[in-house]
Amino acid sequence: MLTVYITTPGAKIFKEGDVLKIKKDGATYHTIFPFRTEQVVAFGGVEMTYRAMNVLLRNGINTVFLNKNGHYNGKLVCPYDHNVLLRHMQYKMLDDEDKCLNFCRAIAYGKIRNQFIMLQRISRFHKKNLKRAQNEIKQILSRVNEAGNIKSLRGYEGSAARVYFGVFDEGFINSQGFTKRVRRPPTDPVNAVLSLLYTVLSSRVDGTVEKEGLDPYVGIFHAIGYGRRSLSLDLMEEFRTIIVDTLVFSLFNMNIISPDDFRKVCPEDNDYIESAPPQQSDTPDILRDRMGGFGENRGDIFNDDEPPQGPKTSLEDDGHAGAKMKLPVLLTPVALRKVIAQFERKLETEFTNPIDNKKITYREAITNQVKLYIAFLRGEREDYFSLVMK
Numbered sequence: 001m002l003t004v005y006i007t008t009p010g011a012k013i014f015k016e017g018d019v020l021k022i023k024k025d026g027a028t029y030h031t032i033f034p035f036r037t038e039q040v041v042a043f044g045g046v047e048m049t050y051r052a053m054n055v056l057l058r059n060g061i062n063t064v065f066l067n068k069n070g071h072y073n074g075k076l077v078c079p080y081d082h083n084v085l086l087r088h089m090q091y092k093m094l095d096d097e098d099k100c101l102n103f104c105r106a107i108a109y110g111k112i113r114n115q116f117i118m119l120q121r122i123s124r125f126h127k128k129n130l131k132r133a134q135n136e137i138k139q140i141l142s143r144v145n146e147a148g149n150i151k152s153l154r155g156y157e158g159s160a161a162r163v164y165f166g167v168f169d170e171g172f173i174n175s176q177g178f179t180k181r182v183r184r185p186p187t188d189p190v191n192a193v194l195s196l197l198y199t200v201l202s203s204r205v206d207g208t209v210e211k212e213g214l215d216p217y218v219g220i221f222h223a224i225g226y227g228r229r230s231l232s233l234d235l236m237e238e239f240r241t242i243i244v245d246t247l248v249f250s251l252f253n254m255n256i257i258s259p260d261d262f263r264k265v266c267p268e269d270n271d272y273i274e275s276a277p278p279q280q281s282d283t284p285d286i287l288r289d290r291m292g293g294f295g296e297n298r299g300d301i302f303n304d305d306e307p308p309q310g311p312k313t314s315l316e317d318d319g320h321a322g323a324k325m326k327l328p329v330l331l332t333p334v335a336l337r338k339v340i341a342q343f344e345r346k347l348e349t350e351f352t353n354p355i356d357n358k359k360i361t362y363r364e365a366i367t368n369q370v371k372l373y374i375a376f377l378r379g380e381r382e383d384y385f386s387l388v389m390k
Helices: 050-058 084-093 097-126 131-144 150-166 189-211 230-253 333-347 362-378
Strands: 002-006 012-016 019-024 027-032 037-042 062-066 072-075 262-266 271-273 329-331 350-353 358-361
Touching: 002 027, 002 333, 012 050, 019 050, 037 189, 062 189, 072 189, 084 362, 097 131, 097 150, 097 230, 131 150, 189 230, 189 329, 189 333, 189 362, 230 333, 230 362, 329 333, 333 362, 350 362, 358 362
Parallel strands: 002 037, 037 062
Antiparallel strands: 012 019, 019 027, 062 072, 262 271, 262 329, 350 358
8 A cells, every 4th residue: 555745836636537636737747546545645735626535535545734844734534443442442541550551661661772772773883982872771761661650751751862862963974963853843954854754654653543443642651632642642652763763864874865955944034945956866775774774684785894975065064054053944845755755665664573573564563563552452462562673
């Protein structure tokens, strides 16, 4: 099943026969076949007809709307099989403190453990001394299983994130000037890509949660709040490092994106100053980046003494470093399409699932983890296990 991303402003979706056509200025540039489409992600400026919307709804195609900056606007609510009994179990579980704590421990442990392993990879592949950060995260990780309440677990997760992102820049062959996580708006290129990909990942997890009949608003680790899809955020945590962070390192280290792929907001007219990225005839293969491999021995791809070559020009060279840029930074339209294409390629990558030792894709892993949560919710499993990279 495919995910279709529509990034061209002014594009319009029409129904023609049994398919959907994406057109602009009278020209058709893409056809959506409903029977093999799982998700449609439309960025700002995309329109659709009433008949096209009906096709998406009838076929249960998860349709997400993002604004031109990649921020979530909303989605079409398809007539999924909303399992009332399953949702009742979700609400009932909120009163089971032990079960909630059990689940939150697994979420916190999985996320922090993946961050710890990522730092180990950076140390090994880039010959960086991150012992202090690794020891700090290791100490935080040791407290997770002893935490007596969810509030403490949230605190540990936040502390680990600060340590992790404090040395995140060490994962790049050439420094990108990244100093800390800045969400809205992102003020440097690395944060711009992280924010976009976390949003796209969130929409993927959210669609799976709804498709399996769960209420996405009833989470535990993320406190329930008005309009917050807390369960989707809970189940997304373990995939942040595995899918997004590894991909971000690959994109920059393999020179798939460069400083010219970013735009900044002009304060005078609140519009974008854009520059076209250079043409890349031979785009590197992100799957050859040994830091991005999960659960596999990638040591045969590169010699440890000869790391892959990164971009010749770092972001610091032209003043695009996060610490030097005060204005919001976003991807250009062409770069956006490049990043999205690599994200979809990442989702189709196979790895050995450590939970059952079977080969699956990252896309399948998301569905597996949602189903694992359902089994835990129903009492078919005593514990929930987060996906942890090796």
